[in-house]
Amino acid sequence: MNKIVRLKIGRILFSGLILMAISLPATVFAQEAQPPDVVKTELLEQGKQVYFKRCVWCHGVEGGGDGPSADRLFTRPRNFIQGTFKIRFTDSGELPLEEDLIRTVTNGLPGSAMPAWGGFLKPKEIEAVVEFVKTLVQDRDFNDVEDEEVFVQEFGSNPWGTKEPYHLGVPQEAIDQGKKIFLKNKCFECHGGEGRGDGNPTMKDDWGFPIVAADWQQCWNFRGSRRNHFDPFNIVRTISTGMNGTPMPNFKDEITVEDRWKLAAFVNSLCPRKKMDRLTNKPIADFLISSLYTEGKIAEKIDAPMWAATDHDPLIVDRSAETIDNPRKNYIAMAGQITRGNRNFDPKTDNLWVASRWSAEDNVIFYLVEYHIRFLSTDPEYPDAVAIQWPAKLQDLFGAEKPYFIMGDSKKPVDIWKASFMVQNYRDTNDPKDEGYQLDVTVEEVVGYGFDALASKESEATVQVVDSIFKQGKVSILFKRSLTTEGEFDVQIPSEKFIPVAFLQWSGQHKEKDEYMAISTWYYTILVPPLPDSLYYMPPIMAVVFIGLQGWLVWMTKRTRKMFEEGKARRDFIPDKE
Amino acid sequence: MNKTFISFFTFVGTMLGFHYVLFPIMDIREFSWVMNRYVYYILIPITLIVVNIGFRLKPPISLIALMVWVLGYYFYDAILFPPIPWTLFITYMVMWTIGTFLYISQDANTFREFRAPIVKTIIGEYKIARIVVFALLPMLVGFVTYNNIYPKFQEPVELRTVHPAPPATTKVHGKTWALETARNPYRIDNQDNYKNSFPFLDADKNEYMKNVTEGGTIFFQECHYCHGDQLNGLGMFSHVFNPTPANFIDPGTIAMLRESFLFWRVAKGGPGLPNESTPWSSAMPPWEEHLTTEEIWKVILFEFWYTGWHPRTFDTEESYIGQWEKEGKPTGAYSG
Structure with a gap:
């Protein structure tokens, strides 16, 4: 019996091998050259109309990537003239397939100003505009079938069968192997030691404009990842085809297809799983920062176990036993301050991550503020900085009323806790440094009656930064303050009350100062009280009361039965039965 | 059983x-x-x-x-x-x-x-x-x-008035505009005549498209960060702000407003809102600080042309333009 089974298995294995041997050449020959997708001239007129209504504003009249919006965008709109397109299934340096261009227009390029046009334009219009864009390419020729042949790349398929939306469940082994491939191929030279894109500050694109490496821990900004940001395929495609026009080469000869998937699994594992807003392709912000009630001393060290937490949404990725009782990190979305005064159209930080603890016993509150920034300033004139902004007169606000979110207004002042810092022994061209860099932090407490009416507080300093570090492209600052203070313009922080809070951030390397900064809208924070004692005694009491009720019900029902039997009461009369 | x-x-x-x-x-x-x-x-x-x-x-x-x-x-x-x-x-x-x-x-x-x-x-x-x-x-x-x-804390719900009642007049760049009568000086023809005209391509051929092109240029330098490349309120910074930026494609925004209302909202921005509209959170700049009066009107002209909506008027659009022809080019303003 056993032998027969073994024989059968052997036969299946053998025939499988033969099948593989037959199909192997097929996969090799799949990379055969094919002609480029020539321009469909019949669609050009329609395409031109779509282009001049929708695209010309960024990509320019001649497709040079120099439309009215271009100078204020980072990264700049694509210049079509050289025929370099980022998202392709074809080899590095080659023209894209028509489908590639259609996919790019349909899905947009997350993390840039290029929106998704699918659902806005009809599929026919997208096809037409793609044909028109092909004619804007001057240095190459989509109609040159002889010299412009393309090789469609092999990507293999997801070996773990992970699923949308979060693609969890890749074995740790594959991720670890991916990390080795990452080290071996020196991806950190541009993408940094932990993938935050903090490797190389000097990169330029093909046109000489500055460009930065992708931050792997914010995969929703990966170009070509729309609505499926956590899919390792996006990364496999980029490793296989490179990004034309940028310093990102392909690694198709250095890394086998199987290894590319492992590398992708590693890169992908770094990206925090958050609920995504399908319209804007960004994580949904955590509008309420709950400060966790803490008994005993709160650790004043960022790497203390008490502060350990991943960036994942705990509802999506379960927390480990060590971190389950720690405060979660809240995602705070940031944008350039593009409203008043000197406006900042290309902020260097997209978001902050904030966690908080408070202690009633010690009368203190802590906020751990973290954010990714590729490079820090080395110019003392322009230090980096991050600030927490509060209504200074919380007690005077009525209902939902708040001060103006950009540093207050003439009637309602804000209290700004600003931590400015210079980094020690740092050059932005340094190699990745595991232990990170120490920061020299100066805390300033500012009263704001508007962005143009700021003043340092005269009262005694109350806010402290008890620990800080810059590690692998991430700044971490731990703020501490007493819940109640003496200063006239200090926010007094009550528990169990929703308190408006906003965040400001300045990148020194980008010469940000004053109102030239990144800003969030008003969020709320609340000091969550300890669990009430009634939580432990009320449920059993209610259950016991209910058991009593049940007993009473049984007694009543039995008594009624008895009364029926003894003839003291009559059962309800049913005519057609009797 | x-x-x-x-x-x-x-x-x-x-x-x-x-x-x-x-x-x-x-x-x-x-x-x-x-x-x-x-x-x-x-x-x-x-x-x-x-x-x-x-x-x-x-x-x-x-x-x-x-x-x-x-x-x-x-x-x-x-x-x-x-x-x-x-x-x-x-x-x-x-x-x-x-x-x-x-x-x-x-x-x-x-x-x-x-x-x-x-x-x-x-x-x-x-x-x-x-x-x-x-x-x-x-x-x-x-x-x-x-x-x-078990204590649960969810962020408080905040209600706001999206289209607050406009004031009777508004002063922009030293001129007082009566919102009742103010008109877009660049609405010199019926918008529908330009459905098949294109910015830049037709900018030299007629004045209307020249103004649309100029308005669009300003839009794509200043406004698209929030209101989006598709004017649908999904610009690259839109997810950051609360209230979320207006979606002009939606029939509930510019399609149901008069141009003078938009002029007031654009010129005064978030800080110009009454309290019912939570001015403290709106990221809309008071555009009078960054743009000229002419530029504001051109952006408004562009927004209607791009979305295809017609602004609300007290009369039909034809009579609105007809009146302009009778009265000569309106400034819509009087010095106050």
């Missing part, structure tokens, strides 16, 4: 199977007459009826009542779209519960039949059932109590 159990488990199985397997398949985004959630829902009772009659399960009236009640709950909770507010949900469920009771108490027989298993459970004729029910219910009560006492 056995058949009752079979019927019960078929019911549970059918509900789970339908909800987790068939629902995602049939509830597709695009409306179709066959593949939609209501057709899906109708299939559930049909399946249950066919199975119960087909296998002659003859479920007791109490089980039928349970099925009917659960199906009603499922409909209002998961099927009805868009979802209804919970107050309405409770009202509907009260009606549904009363209906179910009317059904089981339609005559004394069915009512007695319905009561029978309940009474038997209480007095202990169904021993196991009594133990299970009498043990589970107090636990449930304890759990609900725990859940109610």
Whole structure:
């Protein structure tokens, strides 16, 4: 019996091998050259109309990537003239397939100003505009079938069968192997030691404009990842085809297809799983920062176990036993301050991550503020900085009323806790440094009656930064303050009350100062009280009361039965039965 | 008795199977007459009826009542779209519960039949059932109590007026504009005549498209960060701000407003809003600080041209333009 089974298995294995041997050449020959997708001239007129209504504003009249919006965008709109397109299934340096261009227009390029046009334009219009864009390419020729042949790349398929939306469940082994491939191929030279894109500050694109490496821990900004940001395929495609026009080469000869998937699994594992807003392709912000009630001393060290937490949404990725009782990190979305005064159209930080603890016993509150920034300033004139902004007169606000979110207004002042810092022994061209860099932090407490009416507080300093570090492209600052203070313009922080809070951030390397900064809208924070004692005694009491009720019900029902039997009461009369 | 159990488990199985397997398949985004959630829902009772009659399960009236009640709950909770507010949900469920009771108490027989298993459970004729029910219910009560006492904090809801009442006049760059009578000085022709004209291409050919091109240029330098490249309020910074930037494609925004209202909103921005509109959170700049009056009017002209909406006017658009022809080029302003 056993032998027969073994024989059968052997036969299946053998025939499988033969099948593989037959199909192997097929996969090799799949990379055969094919002609480029020539321009469909019949669609050009329609395409031109779509282009001049929708695209010309960024990509320019001649497709040079120099439309009215271009100078204020980072990264700049694509210049079509050289025929370099980022998202392709074809080899590095080659023209894209028509489908590639259609996919790019349909899905947009997350993390840039290029929106998704699918659902806005009809599929026919997208096809037409793609044909028109092909004619804007001057240095190459989509109609040159002889010299412009393309090789469609092999990507293999997801070996773990992970699923949308979060693609969890890749074995740790594959991720670890991916990390080795990452080290071996020196991806950190541009993408940094932990993938935050903090490797190389000097990169330029093909046109000489500055460009930065992708931050792997914010995969929703990966170009070509729309609505499926956590899919390792996006990364496999980029490793296989490179990004034309940028310093990102392909690694198709250095890394086998199987290894590319492992590398992708590693890169992908770094990206925090958050609920995504399908319209804007960004994580949904955590509008309420709950400060966790803490008994005993709160650790004043960022790497203390008490502060350990991943960036994942705990509802999506379960927390480990060590971190389950720690405060979660809240995602705070940031944008350039593009409203008043000197406006900042290309902020260097997209978001902050904030966690908080408070202690009633010690009368203190802590906020751990973290954010990714590729490079820090080395110019003392322009230090980096991050600030927490509060209504200074919380007690005077009525209902939902708040001060103006950009540093207050003439009637309602804000209290700004600003931590400015210079980094020690740092050059932005340094190699990745595991232990990170120490920061020299100066805390300033500012009263704001508007962005143009700021003043340092005269009262005694109350806010402290008890620990800080810059590690692998991430700044971490731990703020501490007493819940109640003496200063006239200090926010007094009550528990169990929703308190408006906003965040400001300045990148020194980008010469940000004053109102030239990144800003969030008003969020709320609340000091969550300890669990009430009634939580432990009320449920059993209610259950016991209910058991009593049940007993009473049984007694009543039995008594009624008895009364029926003894003839003291009559059962309800049913005519057609009797 | 056995058949009752079979019927019960078929019911549970059918509900789970339908909800987790068939629902995602049939509830597709695009409306179709066959593949939609209501057709899906109708299939559930049909399946249950066919199975119960087909296998002659003859479920007791109490089980039928349970099925009917659960199906009603499922409909209002998961099927009805868009979802209804919970107050309405409770009202509907009260009606549904009363209906179910009317059904089981339609005559004394069915009512007695319905009561029978309940009474038997209480007095202990169904021993196991009594133990299970009498043990589970107090636990449930304890759990609900725990859940109610456990402190939960959700961000407060903030209501705001989206289109607040405009003031009678507004002063921009030293000129006072009466919103009642102010007109867009660049609306010199019927917008529909330029449906097939294009910015840049036709900018040299006529004045209207020249102004649209200039307005668009400003839009794509200043406004698209929030209001989006498609004017749909989904610009690259839009997710950061609360309230979210206006979507001009939506019929509820510029399509229902007069140009003078937009002029006031654009010129004064967030800080110019009355308190009911939460001016402290709006990221809309007071554009008079960054743009000239002419530029503001051109952007407004562009927004209507791009979206194809017509601004609200007191008269028809033709007479609006006609009046301009009669009066000469309006400035819409008087020095105040």
